[in-house]
Amino acid sequence: MQAMNCETVQDLLARYASGELSPKQSADIKGHLDDCADCREALLFHRHLDGRLGGVPVPPDILREMVLRTIETAPRRRPLLTRLFGDPLMKRIMISTTAVTVCAAAALVVLPRTADATTPAATLKAMRAALAGAVQTGELTLSASVSAEGKVTVSGTLDGQPLPPDVPLHVEVQHTGKLYDIKITAEFAPENYSTVRFGKDHSTLELIPKGTPDHKFEVALDPKTQKPKSWTCFDRVGGAWKAVGHYSYQPKAADKSSVDDSKPIMAHVKILVNPGQNASIRMTQKS
């Protein structure tokens, strides 16, 4: 153990004298004191001080009366709200807090909101929910036509504009004679994509469908509605991505009805096809 020097010991003497040190520290100091007259003298001074400070003056008689008077005349504790709003500092805080709150609320109303979703997967999910809502309101339509030869063609529109070919529409057709039973599902599940990531500045969502590594599309979402406001398709040509199609939309206000985003965006309809005629029908999502 390194021996303590006098400075360290004298710094510890107040605690040594009052018994605040650990037994080990006390033993070390005692060992030092046995060999050091200067520190013994310093300890003596501590003890001497304790004796000189110990006097307790008799408090003046008036003190008792003052205490009782203070107790009797003490103002009744004001209610919390009075205490809060009566305090000048609290008034200033309340005024400034209210101003900040009003400004923040105004900013929320006036300024476009950023997307609530903070991850690419969550953004994709939000877009899927927004599109499901658009189907319910008729903003997004899915159509199917059946030719006289029995060929089924499916298409969709968003805001009256054609849906890009990349929108994954899964079509299931069953027919009995002239009656065609068609189910269309638009699926934006993350597991259908090998890549789901944000584009530059988080302003677009980049999606590469599984099985088509040389094709991708970027969707720019409306921050308020989470619906696509533009959709650009790319093909990889000679190692570089080249835009091959662009679609833009004017999303309507967000649909306020609740949308169950766990369900696929699906349409289901039955079409009766007469020989030699095309049959076409526009469908909206069934719940």
Add this chain to the structure above:
Amino acid sequence: MHDDQRRIAFEILYAEHAAPLYRFALRLCGNREDAEDLAAEALAQAYRRLDGYRGDSSHRTWLCSIVLNQLRMKARKRRVEVDPLEQVRQVATSLGHEDVELAEAICGLSEPLRQAFLLVKGEGLTHAEAAKVLRVPVGTMYFRVSAAVRQLRSSLNPVVADKDPAREAPCKP
């Protein structure tokens, strides 16, 4: 708590804490009238909270905190005029045998050192308790008390001033 119980509790509180609190306040401000005000306010506040009184050492710590808070509020409200001679005289009355020499040395301490010294050496609070009262880290309290004692030792025994332990002088057996 019934009125009789409260009266008895007040008597116990007053008997136990009035004298030490007055002493602490007097040594802090060096003015009898201010000391009476500070002690009276602290005891009145303690009385209002008698229901929570546990009679342990934390109560003493809390009372000292009230005195110091009141002192700060007084200082904020009005400029405290201090007559050095009167201050020494009043502090001396709080010491055994009216020890003017020690009173003068205590009044010569800076306010942070004096408050730390009076809480620990004067009122017997532990360094940790005193650190809570003054809202400083306990390490700061170690330093302040140690520095205050060194300064008092130098003031009261000038020969000690030449003995600076920092010089690592060889110990005398």
